[in-house]
Amino acid sequence: MDVKPSVERLPESIRKLIASSAIVRDRLKSGERLDEILSSRRWAAAWLSEERDRAEEPAVETLRLLLRTYAAEPFERENLERTAALHDRTSLSGAEIRVGTAKLRRSGVLFAVRKIGGEQLLYLPTDMYPLWERLLFRPTSEPLERDEAALVVPADAPFRLPLSLELLTCWSIIGSRGLSLTSKGVPGKPSAARVEAGLRLSSEELVRFGFSYPGSDQLAPQVALALDIGFCLGTLERENESIRIDKEGMDAWLSRQAIEADTALHRLAVNRYASAHRELHLAASIIASLQPFGWHTEEAFIAAGCDGEALDSWLGLLASFGWLQRGSLADRAAFRWSRELDFLKEPCCETNRAAMAGEEGCPSYIYVQPDAEIIVPPETGLADRWRLEKLADRVSADTLFVYRITPSSCKRASSAGYTAESVAEFLESRSGTPLPQPVSDLLRDCFGSLGQVWFQDVTLLRAADDRAADLLERDAALSGIIVEKIGSRDYIVRSEDVKAAIRMLEKLGLPPSEGGAAERAAKKEKSGASASKDVRSEGWIYCRHVLSFYEPDRFFPKPEELFPGMRDIPSVWIGESRTYHSSTCRQMIRQAIDWGASVRIIRDGKPAAFVPRLLESGEDDWRVQGWWKAFPDSEVLLDKEAVTVSSGDFSELMILIPSLDSERR
Structure with missing residues (x-):
């Protein structure tokens, strides 16, 4: 789930906690929305700087750990604690992870939901993962020097359109005839085949992503991808038994510049398709941070931690989307961005429409x-x-598109509401010159016999008597949507106006009869709108994690909830380092193990931190297994190697519990 829907679902209590931070509060006062703030690079960089100024704060290190462990996949905090204990990738104790995740929630970095059984799931918003990845793990690969780059041999690959144009040609096929659905709600084979024929993407290029979607046994993955993107962007809608163009959504999409459209598509690809797999998401985020047009070797990113198979899969997808070029330098695989997407310069920030204007x-x-x-x-x-696409037949679609005006294209344009004059006006305005005479003659001849007769879907409104008919005709609002009176008590209403007509008739005291055509049409329209909303919200391809199914977590933990029994122990145990009797030390060690906390002891005359893991039995002469961790005041080199410490080494002791209520600036 991205930042915007996560913020929209926030309980008011959690929203107030996030807004209490100075770096958020000041921007809220200036008129920015909370979702805009929490998805901006400026806020993320400010939060990171503030947290790093606090020497003992575990939030940043916790964020680093979960990025490398889960990326943007939902996780349970207990699993993150277990991962930290088993691996050498962090020195964090379980207690520090508990407090760190809580602080990340309070800051608006992490969000939480509750599963049906009550278990908590934490998650990083999908669209913020690339930004945090870039801020915390800056890629070390530099583009090849000019002399080396000149030796790169581009791969012999077929020409690919940028994805924005590939989808436009595909959606125009859906726009011309719709995409009929079977009784099972999936596209029929003939209509799906037409769409598939308009795509250069192949099934082989997408098979490695393992998309799961309705009708996967008969619907090609490239068609499913085009439908999924269309529903997610709002350019497609499901209407009764077919998929059609959503005019409002398509108009909004067409208002974008091509670079802006491909930027939005790249962001959708990273956040929706790469995020389903941790290794893929890591590769996609690192590649997104690179500057365009410079050649890089793949081995540099594999050496930096990218999974080789995931990297190859993602680079292949970007190349098939027309954004990336692959090649080789001697025996080394290489690649470069071939299109400058704004997402590369400023990932996850709001689109700079002013700059693109x-x-x-x-x-x-x-x-x-x-x-x-x-x-x-x-x-x-x-x-x-x-x-x-509506006015002419497409002849070719390469770097240059070529169209041709034909009698069949004029017939299609006429059905869409165009006339010879409107087509000529458009072509002249976009070419900057008068139309060649042969083209003007062609338009006149082709449109000459078109538009004289037509079929139209309308609904008959019939009054039972003259009194009811008189009421209909006297109502100004209702008269405005009556197309024509065709009898003494019969009227034609456009099908799309039936729902409005029903409301007007009810206000007049003339509700239409139960089971009439108007009511059936209204129910059909309502059913189609509901289905369209459901499909649009989820897309066509199934997501691995649908967090919107779960309720947002409304509660922020208190210290005693993170550390049960805190009120039952002497406060000095977590307040200052003191000398205790061996039996008391043993009790403190057992409590630290229960909490996953580290303890402060004196080692070689200097303070250090020890994370106890297993207490070996014995009343006075006991031992504890664990590992040493770094401590801010210590100059001793510590590591995470398992060691055993005897009871005699605990001369001074204190349980280290990170503060949940650090000073908010």
């Missing part, structure tokens, strides 16, 4: 040829390309 001011001309071919250069915007 300048692109809209640059004229983008198409070229209309006398033979009715239309040449479309790469810089042509998405909205113009979408309109051309």
Whole structure:
């Protein structure tokens, strides 16, 4: 789950805790929304700097541990504690992880939900993982020097469109005829085959991702991907027994510049598809932080901790999306970004539309040829390309797109509401010149016989008597949606206005009869809208973790909940280092083990911290197994190697419990 839906679901008590931080409070006062703050690089960098200024704060180290262990996958805190105890990747004690995760929640870095059985799941918002990865584990690979880069041999690969254009051509097929669904709610084979034919993506390029989705036995994964992205972006909707274009959502998508569209698609790919697998998410996040156009060797990233198979899978996907180029330097695999996406410069930050607005001011001309071919250069915007899909037949789709006006394309344009005049006006405005005479003649001839007759889906509204008919005609609002009166008491209403007409009739005291066509149409519309909302919220491809199914955790833990029994022990045990009797030391060690806490002792005359793990029996002469951990005041070199310490070594002792209520700046 991303930051925005996570913040929208926040209980008010947790929202207030997060807002109490100065770095959040000040920005809230300036008018920013909480989700905007918690997804920005500026806030993340400020929080990190503030936490690092506190010498004994475990939050940053806890964040580093969970990034490397779980990435953006949900986890239980107890599992993170066990991981820390078993591996040498951290010196954190269990107590420090308990406090660290609590502080990460209070800061708005982590969020929590409760499963049906009451178990708590913690998670890092998916769209923030790349940013934290970049801030805490900066990639060390530098682009190849110019002399070496010149020796890279690009791989022999077929031309690929940027994903934004690949999807546009695919969605135009859905827009022209819709995508019919079977009784099982999956696309029928003939309509799915049409969509598949319009995609250059292949099943082989996606099989390694193991997508799971409805109809996977008959629907190609590339078609499922196009549907999933469309539902997630709101460009597609499910309407009754078919999938169609969502006009409002598509208009919003087409308002983007191509670079902005591919940026949004890259972010969706990282957050939705890479996040399902920890190693893949790590590779995707590191690759996203690289500057474009510079060649890198794959071995440098494998040496830095990337899984080789995951890296290869992700680079292959980016290449198939038209964003990345692969090659080789001698016997070493290499790659480079071939498209400059804004996400690379500032991952997870809000899209800088102002900076991109300048692109809209640059004229983008198409070229209309006398033979009715239309040449479309790469810089042509998405909205113009979408309109051309409606007006002309696509001949080729490469670096340059080529369309041709034909009688069949004019028929399709007429069905979409265009006339010869509106098509000519569009082409002249985008080409900057008058249409060649042969093209004008073609439009006149093709549109000449079109639009004279047509079929239209309407609903018949019939009044039982003259009194009811008179009430209908006297109502100004209802008269406004009546298309035509076709009899003394019969009226035509557009099908899309039926629901509004029902409300108006009820206000007039004339509710339509039960089981009538109007009511059936209204129920059908309501059912379709509900299905569309459900599909859009979840996409088409099943997510591995759907956190929206769980309730947000409404409670923030108190110290005694993190450390049960804290009120039952002498406060001095966790307050200062003192000399105790051997039996008391034994009790303190047992309590520290129960809490997963470390203890402070004097080692070689200097203070150090020891994490006890197992207490061996004995009243006076007892021993404890554990490991030494780093301690801020100690100059002794400590490590996590398992050791055994005897009771005689505990001259001074204190249980170390990190403070949950550190000073908020």
